[in-house]
Amino acid sequence: MNAKYQPEQLETKWQAVWADQGLYRTGGPGERNKYYCLVMFPYPSGVAHMGHVRNYTIGDVVARWHRMNGYNVLHPMGWDAFGMPAENAAIKDQVHPADSTRRNIDFMRAQFKRMGISYDWDRELATNHPGYYRWTQWLFLLLYKRGLAYRKRAAVNWCPDCATVLANEQVIDGRCWRCETAVTERELEQWFLKITDYAERLLADLSLLEGWPERVRVMQEHWIGKSVGVEVEFTLAGGRPAPVFTTRQDTLFGVTYIVVAPEHPLVEELIAGRPAEAAVRAFVQRAKAQSDLFRSSAETEKEGIYTGVDAVHPLTGEQVPIWVANYVLMDYGTGIVMGVPAHDTRDFAFARKYGLRVRPVIMPPGERLNGETMAAAYTEPGVMADSGRYDGLDSVQALDRIAADVEAARLGRRKVHYRLRDWLISRQRYWGAPIPMLQCERCGWHPVPEDQLPVKLVRDVAFTAKGASPLAQSGEFLAAECPSCRGKARRETDTMDTFIDSSWYFLRYASPRRQEAPFARAEVNHWLPVDQYIGGIEHAVLHLLYSRFITKVLYDAGMVNFTEPFTRLLTQGMVVMGGAKMSKSKGNVVSPDEMIKRYGADAVRLFILFASPPERDLEWSNQGAEGAFRFLQRVWRLVLESRGLPGNPTVGPQEEDLMRLTHQTIKRITTDIRERMNFNTAIAAAMELVNGLYAYKDQNPAARQNASVLDWSLRTLVVLLAPFAPHLSEELWHRLGGEGSVHLQRWPQYDATLLKAAEVTVVVQVDGRVRDKLTVPAGMEGPRLEELVLGLPKVAQHLDGGRPVRVVIVPDKLVNVVTR
């Protein structure tokens, strides 16, 4: 009768039943409170790894818990299916990306089903599906119409291995985010999205994201990199302006030179026909030859050369020399920087190297700096000196005054700069959504008319060449008619960065089969924003920034009524083994399929949740998984051995203890999930309840056990375990005679009045050291408790005849007798 716990059989059975019943299908809008739980969708690489298991299990617990708490839950799954690996495989093995992608998706979908994740599979989507990427293209056209997509010739990041350009966010330490090849620079004409137009809002709205980890918010803040300052106009002999940008206008009087970026067009103007011409030109050539990575490293030696020309300081009228130097960036500020050696570390090093004057104008409190003898720049605030009418002013206060004066005198203007750059989205690759633009031989670039979308990928292309998209060789794809003059036109052959595909997919889930629009307005406004988003920290400034940008654009276009897509964000840690990320090269990869086969999905899920809180890295352990399996087996035996006992209706102290423990467990698991997402401690609490139940059984012969209390506690246990171990819970629920699915049960509620015992154990300390324990009725008054404690032999012993100076009492918890 009490068959063995055999997870494989049991799990397969229930997965089929759930699918048949459509148990996890999303309810219609308007019925009950909505809850949108989303985990970042995967790239269909071919096989799920432990990181996926962890990710999607965490999401599943959140989704299941909310369902049981009465929410109408949207918990969808899809595939970020465009991308390089499929195309690389095509080149290597001549499998078409469409085919390998379909195969991979089928395989991984089956894996996720085996994990028992409660997805609404009816809403599945894949970004490579024409029904999806049609709307990705539509989104591009929307951006284009709103002036947010433009074509520009610029020096761009090029990955030689991927043979394509990359966005700034996709270059990590000068290397490609995907293949880690060193990125080089190329001058190309490409499509960009004007994310910089949204810099201020992307920054300001970070403060709305209280449900995001501080870490991610700070990373985005740094990435956007706002600087508030002043653009001040220095002038050349002929009156030509040379504006500089500074955030330290309080140091303007300390300027002893200005520096121009080597790429700056002004350089040529300055040196033409002058003695320094040849030398400066040689210097510029050398600087340009240095790699971007090298140039932009703080460690690179600062080098420069004097142009032989001077500029006039707008406030002092002084002549200052103009230099060219490798540390000045062309694409930030004005490409010209003022040099204040006394108050900037870089300028100081530069000035000392080339013998430029150092002129301190901000003095530390009670000190007087000397430009000749200073050993380092003084970069802190202080008192202004040698600064004309600003002398004696606090340098922080001077910032605003100088800015105002500069504006009033028309010598410059306040200015805000951001480090954020526009988003380069062209990719010279096949396996992506084609950019829906075409170029007419006569009248230039045009968007593809919306009714001609999608611009479909041509299937029959040759995957051989590197450096150009296979689409560029396809006559069938290239040929188009100009929508304006009906002349011959050529399609854009670049595809879009796949991060565009993923910058709006969370909207599509609201109405994934919609034919007429990317999403239905009512549905998208009902379901969004996502209540809980879960994913890796690696997307802190990639996907998470892009998605915020696109959401704001759609808001401005009146298509959605929210400005932020993700209310709460959980960044889960990696699954590691031996402290290192699992990877084939390290040989420490553990296959989820194998583990599920060995221990069952429930045990794997349970271990992965139990081993570590979700934000931390998790050390995989086969023995740990086995431990989880053992626990489930213990639950299995406990329930089956306890069914149908004759029972005894008496409720004595043992029954009261069991009931209290059960209520305490409900409370602990509920708050651990709801408030802290600490599933590890939630599971620990469930284990303690199981231990308590075994203790109750072992201490009472079967005939003495109270069947109804026991049954109630067991049912509660099974329901509490449902989000973590959905298959086992379902089976046991039915074996206990439960009606309907355990996953449709209302989450147990605890009775606060039953949480406390009638008696409590109070810790007794003498001078802060534990000396004894005392069991007293709960809520005992201070004086009475003090009397009891002082009467304890151990207390007397440690008092050693001395008198207590003070007695500290924490009711129901602790008494500390203080002697000094």
Add this chain to the structure above:
RNA sequence: GCCGAAGUGGCGGAACUGGCAGACGCGCUCGACUCAAAAUCGAGUUGGGUCACCCCCAGUGCGGGUUCAACUCCCGCCUUCGGCACCA
């Protein structure tokens, strides 16, 4: 260099608002059951003081401090990890 997080038994981790440090689990040791093994069950498991017992001392990266009481708060360091890094 700047910013952020973390440092607790052999291991993963717990201690939520300052109140019994080490919950829960893994591993290990011993025992029961067994012809034996596996499984299961029970006991123990921070270090030390001659660990039979009681008892005592020390102990949450290091050094100080506040407090009746500190893993928790404050000051100063060390280490590890992550992010940014010539942004004027």
